[in-house]
Amino acid sequence: MLLSISDLTKVYRGGTRANDGVSLSVEEGQVFGLLGHNGAGKTTLVSQVVGLLRPTSGAIAIDGRDAVADPGYARRVCSIQPQAQVPITGVTPRQAIDLVGRLRGAPRSLVRRRMDRFVEALQIGEWLDVDGERISSGVKRLTSFCMATVSPGRVVILDEPTNDVDPVRRRLLWTQVRAVADEGSAVLLVTHNVLEAERAVDRLAILDHGRVIAEGTPAELKTGLADELRLELVLEPGVELGAAEVPAFARRTTTAGNRLIATVAPDDAGAAVRWAGDLRIANRIEEYSLVPATLEDVYVQLVGRADADATAAAANATDSAAREGDDVRAA
Amino acid sequence: MSALRSYGLLIRWQALRYKWMLPMTMVVQALFALGIVAGYPLLFPEIDRTTILFLATGAPAISLIMMGLVAVPQVVAQGKSEGSVEYIRSLPIPRLAFLAADLSVWTAIVLPGVVFAVAIGALRFGLPLSVSPLVVPAFVLVALTASCVGYALASVAPPMVSGIVSQVLIVFVLMFSPLSFPAERLPDWLRAIHSVLPIQAMGETIRGSLATTSFPLSSGAFLLLGAWCAGSLVLALAALNRRA
Numbered sequence: 001m002l003l004s005i006s007d008l009t010k011v012y013r014g015g016t017r018a019n020d021g022v023s024l025s026v027e028e029g030q031v032f033g034l035l036g037h038n039g040a041g042k043t044t045l046v047s048q049v050v051g052l053l054r055p056t057s058g059a060i061a062i063d064g065r066d067a068v069a070d071p072g073y074a075r076r077v078c079s080i081q082p083q084a085q086v087p088i089t090g091v092t093p094r095q096a097i098d099l100v101g102r103l104r105g106a107p108r109s110l111v112r113r114r115m116d117r118f119v120e121a122l123q124i125g126e127w128l129d130v131d132g133e134r135i136s137s138g139v140k141r142l143t144s145f146c147m148a149t150v151s152p153g154r155v156v157i158l159d160e161p162t163n164d165v166d167p168v169r170r171r172l173l174w175t176q177v178r179a180v181a182d183e184g185s186a187v188l189l190v191t192h193n194v195l196e197a198e199r200a201v202d203r204l205a206i207l208d209h210g211r212v213i214a215e216g217t218p219a220e221l222k223t224g225l226a227d228e229l230r231l232e233l234v235l236e237p238g239v240e241l242g243a244a245e246v247p248a249f250a251r252r253t254t255t256a257g258n259r260l261i262a263t264v265a266p267d268d269a270g271a272a273v274r275w276a277g278d279l280r281i282a283n284r285i286e287e288y289s290l291v292p293a294t295l296e297d298v299y300v301q302l303v304g305r306a307d308a309d310a311t312a313a314a315a316n317a318t319d320s321a322a323r324e325g326d327d328v329r330a331a
Numbered sequence: 332m333s334a335l336r337s338y339g340l341l342i343r344w345q346a347l348r349y350k351w352m353l354p355m356t357m358v359v360q361a362l363f364a365l366g367i368v369a370g371y372p373l374l375f376p377e378i379d380r381t382t383i384l385f386l387a388t389g390a391p392a393i394s395l396i397m398m399g400l401v402a403v404p405q406v407v408a409q410g411k412s413e414g415s416v417e418y419i420r421s422l423p424i425p426r427l428a429f430l431a432a433d434l435s436v437w438t439a440i441v442l443p444g445v446v447f448a449v450a451i452g453a454l455r456f457g458l459p460l461s462v463s464p465l466v467v468p469a470f471v472l473v474a475l476t477a478s479c480v481g482y483a484l485a486s487v488a489p490p491m492v493s494g495i496v497s498q499v500l501i502v503f504v505l506m507f508s509p510l511s512f513p514a515e516r517l518p519d520w521l522r523a524i525h526s527v528l529p530i531q532a533m534g535e536t537i538r539g540s541l542a543t544t545s546f547p548l549s550s551g552a553f554l555l556l557g558a559w560c561a562g563s564l565v566l567a568l569a570a571l572n573r574r575a
Binding site: 012050054075080087102103 | 336420422423575
């Protein structure tokens with residue numbers, strides 16, 4: 001295993017437990033996705049890998065060597081595209097990529113060659129010599145990707161690389177992420193964009209409140225949901241569907257804004273389409289879709305369940321605390 | 332990757348980042364010196380030769396100190412807020428090379444403007460300066476120490492705090508530091524404070540190297556500045572190396 005994280009815990013000085021017993025490992029040539037809500041502890045995790053933060057407990061090994069004890073080694077063998085925009089004020093993308101590539105120790109000619117390749121593949125040539133202050137945040141993000149991969153570490157960490165990037169270049173970017181892994185780096189990809197991750201990663205872990213709540217290949221995580229379909233209704237403005245109106249075949253119903261999402265068994269597909277069609281004719285919904293369940297459905301289900309468990313645990317704790325309080329008063 | 336190669340590349344990077352600052356700094360410093368040299372005589376209409384000498388040699392000292400203690404912390408704090416310091420920290424670069432490159436660039440940005448300040452003072456009062464052969468190392472030491480102290484302040488303190496401290500320093504340097512007037516005018520307790528702070532030593536070093544016939548160039552001031560410079564470097568380095 002190139003990158004191996006075991007039982008990693010990070011508690012900040014204020015008491016926030018950002019990572020709680022995280023274990024995962026990434027092989028050479030693998031794209032490993034780290035998924036989770038904002039605040040799930042993803043960035044804290046990668047900051048410890050590159051030696052910017054010190055773990056409270058646990059171990060990080062890169063190529064068998066202790067990266068916590070030797071942060072200088074960690075920086076040499078990891079390259080990172082940080083979540084925050086890389087400040088390239090005053091320099092052009094060409095200058096920034098060239099300087100970082102050479103600071104990471106690559107010879108000038110190699111830096112040039114790889115820069116040309118990425119710039120062409122991501123179609124950002126027209127901004128290559130424009131001052132950093134005058135380029136859009138999407139192009140800045142792609143520049144930051146090139147800075148992390150022009151002279152890549154054995155472990156390449158990409159923290160939300162597609163934020164602000166347009167849909168066409170997102171696809172181009174995913175191709176390059178795969179290419180970087182194919183060249184032999186272990187790629188740790190941090191994202192909250194589950195749909196895109198499904199296509200880009202070999203394995204993934206879902207992080208929630210600092211803990212890994214699921215890990216596996218996208219296909220493994222979808223087992224159990226594999227045959228299920230997802231029905232999504234877009235309600236007309238002002239229309240509400242009461243629980244009594246939703247047929248029994250629509251399970252695990254959730255609503256978000258004017259959308260109602262439900263899980264449907266394949267045998268009920270016909271009934272679901274007829275029901276949605278009727279709602280459409282009655283002008284109660286704008287449109288509907290019925291598609292195979294995605295990783296996003298797994299994600300929502302898992303994180304939702306973890307949140308419910310956490311809430312229940314907290315409620316229990318409050319109950320028992322209240323009971324103890326009663327006992328004290330009774331005594 | 333050798334430290335020297337990192338140093339060279341980082342100098343290039345920082346010089347590109349701060350390229351807009353060189354002309355602006357020169358203008359600000361020139362205006363500053365003009366303000367001191369032309370403004371103080373308005374407050375005190377009758378001035379003698381000693382006072383004139385103090386004003387003319389105090390102006391470059393004040394402008395150097397202001398750049399180091401006020402401008403440097405502001406720009407470094409901005410870099411900390413926007414994440415560029417954190418990014419550099421994630422690269423495989425010797426910390427000392429980064430610090431040395433940043434301070435070299437700062438010193439180079441601050442120094443040219445001082446020539447203006449000296450020239451303005453000399454022209455305004457028709458002052459015959461007697462420049463010491465040590466003028467270059469003296470100016471470099473003062474600029475470097477001022478930048479180091481400002482850098483350490485911004486590295487150690489949160490951006491808000493370093494902003495407030497550098498504002499307070501403006502008043503302290505302008506009004507309560509013996510730069511454009513003799514130290515004897517200060518109350519004893521403030522003189523005692525200034526005997527350990529680097530500000531007075533900076534003023535004396537600049538004065539002594541520009542007007543050798545009127546002011547001594549003391550090795551004690553050089554030593555004190557050296558100590559402040561080294562101490563600030565250690566602090567800034569520790570802040571860069573810290574893993575929360």
